[in-house]
Amino acid sequence: MMAPDYEEIHFKSVIDLLKHTGKITAPPGFEAELMRRINSENYGKANKVQWWEKFLISSRLIPSVAAVAVIVIFFILNFNSVERENPFLSTPKMRETLNSGNNVQLQDISRQNPGITAASLNQSFSINKEGLNFLQVRLTESERARINKLKAQVREYFKENLSLKK
């Protein structure tokens, strides 16, 4: 036995108290109950039948095979009966332009309300650049003239280069 360390001496009274507490014992028949539990669990394990094994019992085998066959046939027929459009053979759908659709709707509205003309409706519903918050640059006459001059120079440059290559 190891010699007691400093702490064990410091707590000697508590340690002594704990050492001399009464010993709790197992109830009578502990082993018998234990062996009964072990045996019942072993018995339960040995006799446990898996769920799928229940279908293999001879009396249930034919009905279960028949049921499976019916389900399989139903799925095969059901799958074939659905007419599916081949996307590679069908013609692609045309996308209607937004403007033309709008015009039809506006004409309908103006027909129902004689006071409102299609043109006025078109103006109020139409989307312009200002509404879309475009960055608008206002050019002065001199700036515009300078840009046109540059454009003309670029055009001439390309013309000359292309004629040289030919």
Place this chain on the structure above:
Amino acid sequence: MTDKKLSDFTDEELILEFQQNNTIKAYELLVQKYKNPLINYVYRFLGDYEACVDIVQETMIKVYRNKDSYKSIAKFSTWIYTIAGNLARTEYQRRKRRNIFSINSMKEDDETFDIPDESMRPDVITDSGIKDEIIQKALLKVSDAYREMVILRDIQELSYEEIAEVTGTAVGTVKSRINRGRAQLQKMLKDIYKD
């Protein structure tokens, strides 16, 4: 192999005999030897006799079923204490959660509960009677991490190394936790040990 020889076997030899030859008698001898120390350990930790009997039975069943998982490098006692300790800790946590839940529901419904006094059961009453009861109540008030180690050291008399193995904690931590647990107990039991 005769029974007389088996009774001379060490614990490690008994479990090996049970592993290799499935000798039930070897298993029974181990149950006989460990049932009371384990009951004492688990009872001191949980404070509920019925639950502790159930846990020790469960421990023995685990030993029976998982006998092959025992490796001869370890001491049998630490192995079986580890199993019992794990089960006891799980049960303790389960009870703690349930108690929190029932206390909350009690607040709402304002019901009263009669808590059975386990210490007054005839199979629990020990020689030192009331003193034991007070010690048990004090033990249950010690933080669980310290309590388990104090029980293993000062009641079950396991070595620090064995406790470290059973609880999966470093020896240094074991020592410090035991001393903290002892200090808590010393405060609570100062009136007793002065007598």
